[in-house]
Amino acid sequence: MDSLFYTQNRKTLYETLPDETLLCVYAGGALRKTADEDYAVYTDTNFLYLTGIEQAESVLFAVKENGETEESLFTLPPDMMKERWTGKRIKPDAATAISGIADIRSLDDLDDAVKAAAQRCRYIALDEDDMKNNNMTRVAFGVRMTVLAPRLEKYDIRPQLRRQRTVKAPCEIEAMKKAELLTTEGILAMMRASKPGMYEYQYKAEWDHALLWRGCKESAFPSIISAGENNFCIHYYGYNGQAQDGDMILNDVGAKYDHMHTDVSRGWPCNGKYSDRQRALYECALATSDHMFEILKPGLPMKFVDAEVHRYCGQLLCDIGLLDKPENEKKYMWHGGAHHVGFDTHDMVDATGDIKPGWVFCVDVGIYVEEWGIGFRLEDNCHITETGCECLSISTPRTIEDIEAVMN
Numbered sequence: 001m002d003s004l005f006y007t008q009n010r011k012t013l014y015e016t017l018p019d020e021t022l023l024c025v026y027a028g029g030a031l032r033k034t035a036d037e038d039y040a041v042y043t044d045t046n047f048l049y050l051t052g053i054e055q056a057e058s059v060l061f062a063v064k065e066n067g068e069t070e071e072s073l074f075t076l077p078p079d080m081m082k083e084r085w086t087g088k089r090i091k092p093d094a095a096t097a098i099s100g101i102a103d104i105r106s107l108d109d110l111d112d113a114v115k116a117a118a119q120r121c122r123y124i125a126l127d128e129d130d131m132k133n134n135n136m137t138r139v140a141f142g143v144r145m146t147v148l149a150p151r152l153e154k155y156d157i158r159p160q161l162r163r164q165r166t167v168k169a170p171c172e173i174e175a176m177k178k179a180e181l182l183t184t185e186g187i188l189a190m191m192r193a194s195k196p197g198m199y200e201y202q203y204k205a206e207w208d209h210a211l212l213w214r215g216c217k218e219s220a221f222p223s224i225i226s227a228g229e230n231n232f233c234i235h236y237y238g239y240n241g242q243a244q245d246g247d248m249i250l251n252d253v254g255a256k257y258d259h260m261h262t263d264v265s266r267g268w269p270c271n272g273k274y275s276d277r278q279r280a281l282y283e284c285a286l287a288t289s290d291h292m293f294e295i296l297k298p299g300l301p302m303k304f305v306d307a308e309v310h311r312y313c314g315q316l317l318c319d320i321g322l323l324d325k326p327e328n329e330k331k332y333m334w335h336g337g338a339h340h341v342g343f344d345t346h347d348m349v350d351a352t353g354d355i356k357p358g359w360v361f362c363v364d365v366g367i368y369v370e371e372w373g374i375g376f377r378l379e380d381n382c383h384i385t386e387t388g389c390e391c392l393s394i395s396t397p398r399t400i401e402d403i404e405a406v407m408n
């Protein structure tokens with residue numbers, strides 16, 4: 001992503017801030033895992049959206065006065081001994097090139113800068129994470145800032161960031177399209193290797209290998225890959241099961257590229273040939289998904305997407321004689337039919353109101369029939385355009401014909 005993208009994201013945010021505001025947005029820090037080992041640092045996606053910088057402990061710092069905003073980025077200072085063990089720290093030139101922020105400073109000077117700005121400001125703008133199980137390093141940062149600037153009134157930038165992140169820029173769509181191609185390669189690798197007797201961890205090995213080989217070092221989210229009965233656990237991460245002849249394989253996976261996530265699910269028979277019941281259910285899901293991609297366009301209420309997935313598929317499940325009434329569809333459809341995707345897999349957005357151009361969300365049709373031992377979902381990524389929508393994950397085989405062709 002070009003630095004202009006991040007510069008524009010900050011500019012839009014700054015315009016919404018009241019005068020006399022000090023803004024501090026934190027990248028996140030390492031959490032202890034065990035002994036002297038830390039968990040990998042996962043950069044806060046709001047910080048990433050505003051800067052593009054992936055360097056633990058960094059802070060975006062800005063002061064708005066008289067309509068003008070002055071911004072700086074505070075990063076870890078050079079430390080030869082620490083860098084020898086844990087890798088190079090980002091240098092000012094590189095930080096500027098990525099983020100478009102000209103003024104790069106040392107984190108050693110952050111506390112003094114916050115205290116000085118607090119003398120001239122009325123508000124302190126922070127990203128107030130509303131998740132219950134918030135990362136403790138972020139909680140500690142928020143506490144530290146309010147201790148340094150106790151007189152300032154808190155101003156939460158999260159509602160504005162939600163609004164901004166709902167509409168994707170063209171460069172975000174381009175990055176997602178590249179990520180989708182990686183996702184396709186990973187799913188194709190699993191389909192090609194598939195055979196009865198294969199273990200779930202072996203399917204996962206195919207997925208991981210396909211991504212790593214292409215330079216995608218991290219999936220967008222923990223991969224869900226399961227076989228047979230394990231498909232009835234919606235967020236299953238066991239990877240221990242073995243596919244028996246006649247079982248369906250379920251994948252719910254995503255690659256990422258340039259910080260953009262994808263989230264794609266397919267269900268296929270491990271032996272490469274859909275049984276009559278598998279075919280009947282898969283065709284209900286596919287027809288529902290096709291219907292959604294035909295009708296989705298700007299102006300429809302977002303809550304319509306989930307309702308229509310359930311209404312339409314419920315009718316089809318009646319038509320094949322599985323359900324008595326369409327409105328009982330929840331017996332077999334266990335989860336919602338849509339969520340936004342972007343810098344996060346379950347993206348941080350404000351999706352109240354009507355669908356707009358630039359929105360990207362999953363269309364997710366899940367069918368789980370325990371009495372038949374068949375469960376799967378068909379999930380694609382929908383980009384809303386000016387007049388309709390496009391399926392970003394169209395390169396991943398989705399018809400029975402195409403999937404069976406790949407597998408045989």
Ligand SMILES: [Mn+2]
Pocket residue numbers: 252253263264265379
């Ligand atoms: Mn998914």
